[in-house]
Amino acid sequence: MKYVILVLTILLVSCSGYEDSRIDPSFQPEIEESDLHKDGEVETLFANNSKGVNIVIMGDGFVRNDLQINGAYEQEVKEQIDFLFTIPPFKGREQFFNVHIVYTESQETGVDGFNDTTYDTALDLRLSENNFFNAPRAIVFVNDEEVVYKYAERAVPARENIHLIMIVSKGSFINGAANGIMAIASENNLETMVHEVGHALGGLADEYFFEENRDENYDASFVNNLDNTNDLTAIKWNYIAAHPNYSDFVGAYEGGGYVPNNVWRPEQESLMKGGWRFFNTPSREQIVKRIHEINELPYSFEDDFINNDEFVRSSKQGTSKLYLPLQGCVSTKK
Numbered sequence: 001m002k003y004v005i006l007v008l009t010i011l012l013v014s015c016s017g018y019e020d021s022r023i024d025p026s027f028q029p030e031i032e033e034s035d036l037h038k039d040g041e042v043e044t045l046f047a048n049n050s051k052g053v054n055i056v057i058m059g060d061g062f063v064r065n066d067l068q069i070n071g072a073y074e075q076e077v078k079e080q081i082d083f084l085f086t087i088p089p090f091k092g093r094e095q096f097f098n099v100h101i102v103y104t105e106s107q108e109t110g111v112d113g114f115n116d117t118t119y120d121t122a123l124d125l126r127l128s129e130n131n132f133f134n135a136p137r138a139i140v141f142v143n144d145e146e147v148v149y150k151y152a153e154r155a156v157p158a159r160e161n162i163h164l165i166m167i168v169s170k171g172s173f174i175n176g177a178a179n180g181i182m183a184i185a186s187e188n189n190l191e192t193m194v195h196e197v198g199h200a201l202g203g204l205a206d207e208y209f210f211e212e213n214r215d216e217n218y219d220a221s222f223v224n225n226l227d228n229t230n231d232l233t234a235i236k237w238n239y240i241a242a243h244p245n246y247s248d249f250v251g252a253y254e255g256g257g258y259v260p261n262n263v264w265r266p267e268q269e270s271l272m273k274g275g276w277r278f279f280n281t282p283s284r285e286q287i288v289k290r291i292h293e294i295n296e297l298p299y300s301f302e303d304d305f306i307n308n309d310e311f312v313r314s315s316k317q318g319t320s321k322l323y324l325p326l327q328g329c330v331s332t333k334k
């Protein structure tokens, strides 16, 4: 007993009075390998359907410490997926999807071109100054798609079966972009990521516009959420505008595709315009059609869309005061 008390006394003495000078606040204990996700590791969040839409989500610029189990990387990508599936028409359609995380380990946090610096990151994203509609904008791009596919194919080995790659960029301080099937956004930028998914999976166009582009034209013939006519009997979404569920708010609102004139969008607000957490009705339908196409399922407007569509009426839409053009966002379709 005396021995135990002696040991406790020594411990108490040795633990008191030294803490301020002996603890280095920047010191981080070495993390055990077993507490880390490995570079290239796959975690499947849900695998619902062998013919389903295969999503692979990855991070870039996340360093070793971020790869802790339940750490920054894991939490960020799971938050992105959770948010995506709160947005109609993804909401409630999880059964049509398979979602995989692939972990990547970067040596540095950042994106090439930021501060004129090159960063050693796993997916090698880069910022590029583009003179986009008369204004220089820094847009994030995939430097080398092969690098990205090499990681994505760890989850979905046949490249043609990868339908959407979501990339979260840490430390890039940009909004986002879509390169083909790749949707890119910086961390915590949940709405921007869904907007980029609208490009990358739905083939949707940007609906925001800049008043100064009065002399520019936008050819809407290749997209389903903009049209160059405002004739509601001829417009692409005429059957939606005529439907009693939607007729009081789906119409023709001028401006979209970066230009304010001679192009019309279907509703006042939409995620493809920015600042709003809803896709407009033709955009939701386009995404549902794409989901059915990939799943090789027949599609019916009545049975597969209207009967389980969640929408916001125009009286609730107004014109968003939070409207922020998604500057730097651009879609490059293959």
Ligand SMILES: [Zn+2]
Residues within 6 Å of the ligand: 195, 196, 199, 205, 206, 326, 329, 330, 331
């Ligand atoms: Zn966009």
